[in-house]
Amino acid sequence: MSFISPSMLQASTAGPATRAGGGGDDQGAREDVDVESPVNARWTDAQVAEVSEEPFYLPVRDEVTVFEAAYARRLPVMLKGPTGAGKTRFLRYMAWRLGRPLVTVACHDDLTASDLLGRYLTGGETVWIDGPLTHAVRIGAICYLDEIVEARKDTTVVIHPLTDDRRRLRLEKTGELLVAPPEFMLVISYNPGYQSLTKNLKPSTRQRFVAIDFDFPPPGLEVEIVAHESGVDRETARRLVQLGGLIRNLRDAGLDEPASTRLLVYAGLLIHSGIAPRRACELAIAAPISDDPAVREAVLDLVATVFPE
Numbered sequence: 001m002s003f004i005s006p007s008m009l010q011a012s013t014a015g016p017a018t019r020a021g022g023g024g025d026d027q028g029a030r031e032d033v034d035v036e037s038p039v040n041a042r043w044t045d046a047q048v049a050e051v052s053e054e055p056f057y058l059p060v061r062d063e064v065t066v067f068e069a070a071y072a073r074r075l076p077v078m079l080k081g082p083t084g085a086g087k088t089r090f091l092r093y094m095a096w097r098l099g100r101p102l103v104t105v106a107c108h109d110d111l112t113a114s115d116l117l118g119r120y121l122t123g124g125e126t127v128w129i130d131g132p133l134t135h136a137v138r139i140g141a142i143c144y145l146d147e148i149v150e151a152r153k154d155t156t157v158v159i160h161p162l163t164d165d166r167r168r169l170r171l172e173k174t175g176e177l178l179v180a181p182p183e184f185m186l187v188i189s190y191n192p193g194y195q196s197l198t199k200n201l202k203p204s205t206r207q208r209f210v211a212i213d214f215d216f217p218p219p220g221l222e223v224e225i226v227a228h229e230s231g232v233d234r235e236t237a238r239r240l241v242q243l244g245g246l247i248r249n250l251r252d253a254g255l256d257e258p259a260s261t262r263l264l265v266y267a268g269l270l271i272h273s274g275i276a277p278r279r280a281c282e283l284a285i286a287a288p289i290s291d292d293p294a295v296r297e298a299v300l301d302l303v304a305t306v307f308p309e
């Protein structure tokens with residue numbers, strides 16, 4: 001098979017620049033991903049990471065044991081939960097624990113089955129380029145289809161045969177039938193809060209996965225996470241988590257998604273960089289979570305109670 005250089009491919013594909021963090025902006029992810037590597041340069045919306053250093057992850061329930069059992073029994077897994085609740089971080093941690101490469105695809109509404117499987121590229125010589133799913137099957141990686149519900153419907157046709165006990169991937173265009181090695185695992189993420197009637201996973205797709213629920217960690221753990229990730233002291237982390245809890249109680253007040261652990265970490269990072277706590281919370285929490293002036297005002301009132309000074 002001929003090999004194609006990154007520059008040839010970049011010239012032949014349009015679309016957003018390669019993202020280094022999957023669906024969420026997982027800060028540590030960038031360290032593992034060599035975006036200049038030939039294989040990563042093949043794709044615009046996917047990347048392969050070798051997670052060589054243990055990512056910081058605090059287990060919330062039994063998700064680590066459940067994931068390991070699913071991996072051992074070759075069951076595909078669905079990570080279900082709101083934005084910023086730790087799905088991407090968890091998966092990087094599991095990839096490290098299991099010693100498998102992690103192929104992440106950031107799904108979007110233009111993503112087709114061919115983007116996952118691969119395609120022939122013409123230009124002088126015709127060469128076949130594996131897509132990220134095919135690559136993951138070949139190397140026995142964990143393949144993470146982040147927000148799969150966003151992708152075109154033809155992608156589900158491709159993943160179904162991979163999720164039953166045949167674990168097969170058919171490449172119509174090359175005539176190959178790949179059987180996934182035992183190390184291959186398919187993982188999808190799904191945020192029930194975003195879904196509309198037109199964009200939902202069909203029962204026949206959902207019922208092929210073991211679903212692990214993610215929600216925000218209990219306060220004690222969340223304080224540890226915010227302190228570790230942002231560098232603020234425990235007392236500041238405790239107040240940020242308290243604020244998060246108060247905002248989450250406003251859930252019915254017109255917020256699509258409550259303040260995530262990620263936003264509490266962002267506020268902590270700003271505070272750690274010298275921004276006054278109230279202003280940091282306004283920038284990192286109140287403004288991102290809502291455009292509604294009344295909701296924003298309510299959030300700022302909560303900020304003032306938690307950071308009175």
Ligand SMILES: Nc1ncnc2c1ncn2[C@@H]1O[C@H](COP(=O)(O)OP(=O)(O)OP(=O)(O)O)[C@@H](O)[C@H]1O
Nearest residue numbers: 023024057058083084085086087088089229261262
């Ligand atoms: N249990 C946890 N242990 C350690 N860090 C965590 C944990 N949960 C959340 N975090 C922190 O929250 C941040 C956001 O988490 P992450 O990016 O994994 O969210 P996500 O669920 O993938 O969100 P999205 O759906 O938007 O992609 C992480 O970068 C990390 O700092």
Ligand SMILES: [Mg+2]
Nearest residue numbers: 023024087088
């Ligand atoms: Mg994510």
